[in-house]
Amino acid sequence: MFDKIRNWRVRRAIARHPIAEPLWRDALQRCPAARRLGASDQATLRVLATLFLESKSLEPTKGLHLEDADRVLLATHACLPILKLGMDWYDGWHSVIVYPDAFIPRRPQIDAAGVVHQTHAVMAGEAWGRGPVIVSWADVLNTGKPPGHNVVVHEMAHKLDMLNGDANGFPPLHRRMDRREWSRVFSSAWDRLKEEQRNGADLPINPYALESPAEFFAVASEQFFEAPATLRQHLPDVYRQLEQFYRQHPF
Numbered sequence: 001m002f003d004k005i006r007n008w009r010v011r012r013a014i015a016r017h018p019i020a021e022p023l024w025r026d027a028l029q030r031c032p033a034a035r036r037l038g039a040s041d042q043a044t045l046r047v048l049a050t051l052f053l054e055s056k057s058l059e060p061t062k063g064l065h066l067e068d069a070d071r072v073l074l075a076t077h078a079c080l081p082i083l084k085l086g087m088d089w090y091d092g093w094h095s096v097i098v099y100p101d102a103f104i105p106r107r108p109q110i111d112a113a114g115v116v117h118q119t120h121a122v123m124a125g126e127a128w129g130r131g132p133v134i135v136s137w138a139d140v141l142n143t144g145k146p147p148g149h150n151v152v153v154h155e156m157a158h159k160l161d162m163l164n165g166d167a168n169g170f171p172p173l174h175r176r177m178d179r180r181e182w183s184r185v186f187s188s189a190w191d192r193l194k195e196e197q198r199n200g201a202d203l204p205i206n207p208y209a210l211e212s213p214a215e216f217f218a219v220a221s222e223q224f225f226e227a228p229a230t231l232r233q234h235l236p237d238v239y240r241q242l243e244q245f246y247r248q249h250p251f
């Protein structure tokens with residue numbers, strides 16, 4: 001019954017606000033990760049992007065204006081991670097706030113000792129547990145620069161991670177996945193990269209990954225979609241875990 005309602009809603013949403021062909025072609029042009037997909041996956045992605053635009057509110061701020069093509073592009077990036085998972089994985093939140101540029105969150109942070117800090121870090125994006133996703137449009141336009149960078153995929157990975165509690169690099173795994181294997185693979189890759197970092201080596205992944213396990217998962221997810229060959233070459237075990245989680249084989 002619920003499936004029927006959902007399908008009917010989906011059909012209605014797509015019939016009411018389909019993504020026009022020129023906008024979709026433009027999005028594919030600007031999103032290499034989507035361009036690499038086969039025709040049937042691209043068709044699914046287009047449906048998901050339509051639903052995303054229907055169900056989420058994209059909120060440009062600080063004078064930013066987004067054209068329809070920009071909205072479609074943002075939705076296309078956002079739906080890459082859920083291509084084989086489905087829109088339900090993005091339930092429970094509503095807004096994507098889009099800043100023109102990198103931003104400084106003006107809110108206090110409370111550390112483990114109960115001390116409140118005002119953060120001054122410049123952010124490209126941010127995802128709150130039940131709240132909005134925040135991204136910088138300049139960073140969205142810089143997808144792939146440097147290779148592997150994708151701020152939208154990064155924030156969406158945090159959203160998936162937080163489906164089972166805190167962002168800790170441990171999203172809800174599928175039934176046939178092995179939780180211990182996931183932990184073992186990610187922590188041994190972490191240890192190795194930390195070691196390489198201490199030795200001053202160039203890392204095969206954005207060093208921001210080593211901020212925390214949550215950032216490791218988010219940064220590895222960016223690379224999985226944007227530069228899959230590099231991730232598979234340098235961190236093959238991590239690549240395989242992400243293949244199982246996202247149910248995609250981008251390389």
Ligand SMILES: [Zn+2]
Binds near residue numbers: 154158214215218
């Ligand atoms: Zn992050």
